[in-house]
Amino acid sequence: MSIGVQYDLAGVARLQERIAKLGNLDRRALLQQLAGVAESQTRERITSGAEKAPDGEPWQAWTARYAATRHGNNSMLDGEGNLADSITSEIEGDEALIGSNLVYAAIHQHGGTPDMAPGPAGIPAREYLGFSQDNLDEIETVADRWLDKHLEAA
Numbered sequence: 001m002s003i004g005v006q007y008d009l010a011g012v013a014r015l016q017e018r019i020a021k022l023g024n025l026d027r028r029a030l031l032q033q034l035a036g037v038a039e040s041q042t043r044e045r046i047t048s049g050a051e052k053a054p055d056g057e058p059w060q061a062w063t064a065r066y067a068a069t070r071h072g073n074n075s076m077l078d079g080e081g082n083l084a085d086s087i088t089s090e091i092e093g094d095e096a097l098i099g100s101n102l103v104y105a106a107i108h109q110h111g112g113t114p115d116m117a118p119g120p121a122g123i124p125a126r127e128y129l130g131f132s133q134d135n136l137d138e139i140e141t142v143a144d145r146w147l148d149k150h151l152e153a154a
Contacts, residue, residue: 022150028091030146035089035096037142041135042098045128046084049075054130077108077126099129 045052051059059076061067070079077083086100099105107116111125131139 022147025150027094030143031091031094031096032089033142033146034139035091035098037139038096038098038131038135039087039089041131041138042087042129043084046077046087047075047081049073051076051126053127054132054135055127056132057127059126060124077128083108083128 045054053059062070062076074080083100083102083105086102086105087098088100090097107121107123108126109129112121112123114122116122
């Protein structure tokens with residue numbers, strides 16, 4: 001009596017070919033899609049009225065004196081909409097960069113000290129760039145769909 005095992009490795013070879021094709025894909029389209037999602041997420045964070053950092057930490061409230069100068073029901077960083085409108089992305093190599101070129105964008109993200117020029121610039125950080133877990137889940141879904149599409153075509 002004998003026992004034999006037979007393996008058909010044709011499927012493995014096909015899988016290796018498909019994986020090799022994925023390695024040669026131009027990932028720029030994926031990066032552009034992911035950057036677009038991150039831009040939208042950032043704009044939403046600024047304009048939604050939720051007024052919290054990506055990690056869920058609430059932004060520090062305005063001082064009563066400053067709040068008295070504000071008008072309308074805009075969110076804390078939304079004023080006239082300039083910051084949200086300025087959010088852009090750029091692809092550099094294998095990275096998608098999201099940010100703003102407004103002069104005051106960095107001080108909102110990182111905060112300032114009273115002695116900073118043009119001062120007084122002593123405001124708390126109100127982080128708007130970054131990713132919440134929901135943001136990361138959405139980005140992962142977009143990346144998975146992109147990968148699935150290319151695996152099916154490979």
